Amino acid sequence: MSQAITQSHSWGMAIDLDRCTGCQACVAACHAENNISVSDPESAAKGRAVHWIRVDRYYEGEFPDVRVKYRPVLCQQCDEAPCEPVCPVYATYHNDEGLNVQVYNRCVGTRYCGNNCPYSVRFFNWFDPVWAEPLQLQQNPDVSIREGGVMEKCTFCIQRISRAKDDARGEGRPLKDGDVQTACVQSCPAEAMVFGDLNDPESKVSLLAKSGRATQLLEELGTKPKVFYLERAK
Amino acid sequence: MLVTQIPYHQVRDDLWRPLAGASKRYTLILALLSVVALWGLVAWGYQIHVGIGVAGIQRPVFWGFYLVDFVFWIGISHAGTLISAILRLTDANWRKPVTRAAEAITVFALMIGGMFPLIHLGRVWLFYWLFPYPNSRLLWPNYRSPLMWDVTAISTYLIGSLIFLYLPLIPDVAQLAQEASGWRLRLYKLIALGWTGSDREWHALERAMKLMAGIILAVAISVHSVVAWDFAMAIAPMWHSTIFGPYFVVGAIFSGLAGLIVALNIIRKTMHLENYLLPHHFDNLAKLLLLMSLLWLYFTFAEHLTVWYGNEPKEMSVFGARVSGRFSPEFWLMVFVNFAVPFVLLGIRRLRSITTATIASVGVLIGMWLERYLIIIPTLSMPRLQSSWGRYAPSWVEISITVATFAAMAALYLVFSKLFPIVSVWEFEPHEEEH
Numbered sequence: 001m002s003q004a005i006t007q008s009h010s011w012g013m014a015i016d017l018d019r020c021t022g023c024q025a026c027v028a029a030c031h032a033e034n035n036i037s038v039s040d041p042e043s044a045a046k047g048r049a050v051h052w053i054r055v056d057r058y059y060e061g062e063f064p065d066v067r068v069k070y071r072p073v074l075c076q077q078c079d080e081a082p083c084e085p086v087c088p089v090y091a092t093y094h095n096d097e098g099l100n101v102q103v104y105n106r107c108v109g110t111r112y113c114g115n116n117c118p119y120s121v122r123f124f125n126w127f128d129p130v131w132a133e134p135l136q137l138q139q140n141p142d143v144s145i146r147e148g149g150v151m152e153k154c155t156f157c158i159q160r161i162s163r164a165k166d167d168a169r170g171e172g173r174p175l176k177d178g179d180v181q182t183a184c185v186q187s188c189p190a191e192a193m194v195f196g197d198l199n200d201p202e203s204k205v206s207l208l209a210k211s212g213r214a215t216q217l218l219e220e221l222g223t224k225p226k227v228f229y230l231e232r233a234k
Numbered sequence: 235m236l237v238t239q240i241p242y243h244q245v246r247d248d249l250w251r252p253l254a255g256a257s258k259r260y261t262l263i264l265a266l267l268s269v270v271a272l273w274g275l276v277a278w279g280y281q282i283h284v285g286i287g288v289a290g291i292q293r294p295v296f297w298g299f300y301l302v303d304f305v306f307w308i309g310i311s312h313a314g315t316l317i318s319a320i321l322r323l324t325d326a327n328w329r330k331p332v333t334r335a336a337e338a339i340t341v342f343a344l345m346i347g348g349m350f351p352l353i354h355l356g357r358v359w360l361f362y363w364l365f366p367y368p369n370s371r372l373l374w375p376n377y378r379s380p381l382m383w384d385v386t387a388i389s390t391y392l393i394g395s396l397i398f399l400y401l402p403l404i405p406d407v408a409q410l411a412q413e414a415s416g417w418r419l420r421l422y423k424l425i426a427l428g429w430t431g432s433d434r435e436w437h438a439l440e441r442a443m444k445l446m447a448g449i450i451l452a453v454a455i456s457v458h459s460v461v462a463w464d465f466a467m468a469i470a471p472m473w474h475s476t477i478f479g480p481y482f483v484v485g486a487i488f489s490g491l492a493g494l495i496v497a498l499n500i501i502r503k504t505m506h507l508e509n510y511l512l513p514h515h516f517d518n519l520a521k522l523l524l525l526m527s528l529l530w531l532y533f534t535f536a537e538h539l540t541v542w543y544g545n546e547p548k549e550m551s552v553f554g555a556r557v558s559g560r561f562s563p564e565f566w567l568m569v570f571v572n573f574a575v576p577f578v579l580l581g582i583r584r585l586r587s588i589t590t591a592t593i594a595s596v597g598v599l600i601g602m603w604l605e606r607y608l609i610i611i612p613t614l615s616m617p618r619l620q621s622s623w624g625r626y627a628p629s630w631v632e633i634s635i636t637v638a639t640f641a642a643m644a645a646l647y648l649v650f651s652k653l654f655p656i657v658s659v660w661e662f663e664p665h666e667e668e669h
Binding site: 046056 | 292296297354360361364371376380382464467617619
């Protein structure tokens with residue numbers, strides 16, 4: 001399994017907040033790609049809607065000079081993830097590509113990881129999922145359906161990473177920057193999001209992460225997130 | 235004191251009398267409690283069948299009533315062990331009529347409290363994955379998780395407190411076996427383990443009890459520290475606190491004492507043990523309760539003062555919600571019943587009586603339940619990113635199960651008091667040789 005070539009990855013993302021228009025295309029794309037069930041109005045009102053990526057709104061200034069800033073928030077794939085040590089059954093752990101992976105079949109549903117995530121990006125399946133007809137016809141065969149009682153969250157589209165690696169191996173070439181695109185990155189009309197390998201010093205995401213505009217969310221907690229937010233320096 | 239003036243055969247008759255037969259009232263109350271407890275099981279079954287979503291918990295409040303109940307009952311369980319172990323170790327003679335009742339509370343409260351980690355699981359049918367055993371998943375449990383510390387600590391505590399209740403029960407059941415017949419004889423004989431009352435046996439029992447008292451004390455403190463660390467190890471605002479271990483231990487003893495006082499008062503009235511559970515027993519326990527109330531206040535004050543002075547915004551959100559925001563009615567009610575009421579009723583000597591001690595204890599039970607609610611819910615409602623703030627309200631399932639546990643506790647206690655003398659008999663037996 002763990003070949004030298006796979007160990008060399010450290011998947012990361014850069015999101016340009018000056019470009020984000022808050023259009024929510026990433027949210028819709030993520031739902032379609034990752035078989036996220038669509039909640040009914042009642043459970044959404046209860047706080048049970050599942051969105052592996054969400055767009056937070058921040059208001060700056062006083063009326064009438066108000067500016068809205070949008071910040072897409074997804075699992076930050078922390079290198080020091082607070083959710084990992086608290087899981088009693090290793091349902092969430094760090095894999096050798098730096099991903100904070102969730103093994104649905106191991107999860108018994110203590111929900112401790114959800115409590116200990118400072119970004120609140122973990123979602124619980126309160127019931128077995130249902131899709132209103134005909135939405136079940138567009139389910140992605142590459143992504144498992146999560147049963148009731150287990151935790152789930154953004155995977156950085158791990159199925160796309162696997163496919164890209166398979167394709168590269170089939171063509172007998174190493175994986176190159178841009179081979180992997182997560183659903184949210186692919187669908188962003190403003191091209192505000194970039195995905196790639198932080199271990200490749202020349203990758204687009206590496207260069208952006210090293211730029212002076214890069215910040216991390218709640219970085220003072222020392223969680224070492226691998227999502228970088230790009231903002232104009234103040 | 236006074237009890238020793240009653241001749242031993244009289245003591246035996248008095249304490250054995252409640253074991254014989256069951257009054258109409260007893261049967262009725264037991265039936266009623268059983269129905270309520272069974273209703274809780276029905277609610278749990280419904281939750282397992284339909285999904286944990288029938289509870290009111292939701293993102294971001296992933297833990298609700300179940301965890302509050304868990305901490306509450308584990309706290310109550312500290313009645314027996316700590317009180318009876320401390321009093322045994324310090325040779326406090328007045329403890330004799332009190333210890334068995336306390337030790338029984340421990341065992342039953344632990345059995346009930348220990349169920350909540352199961353009840354709150356999303357996939358409870360896989361609960362055994364939390365135990366370390368060679369398995370087809372080739373996975374050892376993650377002992378970095380405080381939940382694994384919980385599993386270890388609580389199972390150790392349950393086994394330990396069972397032994398601690400069992401040991402001093404042996405001479406009593408051996409005596410009972412001499413006069414029992416039918417199923418009772420078989421039960422008592424089985425439990426008595428062939429006890430004959432030889433010097434060697436007495437010596438071994440005494441030594442075992444001393445040893446267990448020491449061990450159980452350490453285990454009890456570790457258990458509630460671990461329960462506290464379930465929260466303190468998380469980086470959530472107002473959970474990540476260094477004093478949570480001792481704070482929780484103090485709160486546990488506090489609520490355990492209150493539970494014990496209430497139970498003793500009920501036992502005293504219903505079993506007519508006025509000659510055994512004397513006012514001075516309640517007086518001593520009430521003083522202990524007052525002491526724990528002050529200790530609890532000190533910890534609560536220290537915890538909130540440091541947060542307030544530190545003025546860290548995320549912590550202050552939770553602090554504000556508790557002290558002056560939407561959780562403030564519960565907060566000030568908690569301070570009132572946990573501190574003001576015991577301070578006045580038990581602190582003023584003229585007011586201190588069996589009745590006021592019981593009133594204060596009922597208040598403390600409510601207050602300590604609220605304390606756990608106030609530790610768990612506000613923090614989870616207000617995670618660091620404000621966009622994810624949420625609210626929590628329990629569903630009928632959570633309320634049913636919570637109510638059912640109180641009924642189950644009372645029912646177990648009723649059954650226990652029919653099978654075994656709730657006040658240890660043999661300890662009143664005059665000994666030729668003094669230890």
